[in-house]
């Protein structure tokens with residue numbers, strides 16, 4: 001299973017239920033990487049999307065404790081265990097955990113590839129991703145050249161769980 005995230009220098013990923021920054025080329029990469037695939041997310045991340053709607057052209061799985069939750073067009077599950085059971089229906093390499101903070105933290109142990117957009121800036125953040133550079137179980141296996149968006153520098157970095 002994959003995880004895909006955009007994180008700042010301190011692994012900050014969001015503030016007030018919003019992304020820290022929206023970089024068009026990063027959004028494009030996210031769309032291309034996940035199109036036709038399965039995306040797994042927390043209820044708050046779903047509700048942060050435009051009109052709170054599931055992502056198009058993807059199978060959306062939403063995790064909430066609310067048994068009455070109805071997310072139009074999304075599969076609703078009520079625990080991490082139930083999400084893991086549901087994703088067994090798909091090839092593991094086609095499944096992407098897309099956040100937020102709580103779901104990344106709980107699902108990272110089940111992921112073996114992380115697609116990280118590393119933004120070379122420190123934002124004020126209230127949501128974070130686990131620091132993979134400090135985690136000996138993970139290693140960088142691919143890195144793009146430095147990218148720029150106005151004066152912001154960022155890189156696409158692939159981490160894999162060590163075999």
Ligand SMILES: NC(=O)c1ccc[n+]([C@@H]2O[C@H](COP(=O)([O-])OP(=O)(O)OC[C@H]3O[C@@H](n4cnc5c(N)ncnc54)[C@H](OP(=O)(O)O)[C@@H]3O)[C@@H](O)[C@H]2O)c1
Nearest residue numbers: 005006014017018019042043044045064065099100101102
């Ligand atoms: N930079 C990025 O790449 C990126 C990507 C995604 C999100 N984000 C950011 O992350 C932030 C949101 O993160 P978050 O942690 O606050 O929210 P979240 O993970 O998106 O959603 C949290 C919700 O998921 C449900 N949930 C979590 N664990 C569960 C479990 N074990 N069983 C059942 N339900 C469970 C609960 O829903 P109920 O309350 O309904 O029970 C919980 O309130 C936002 O700022 C967002 O913009 C950043």
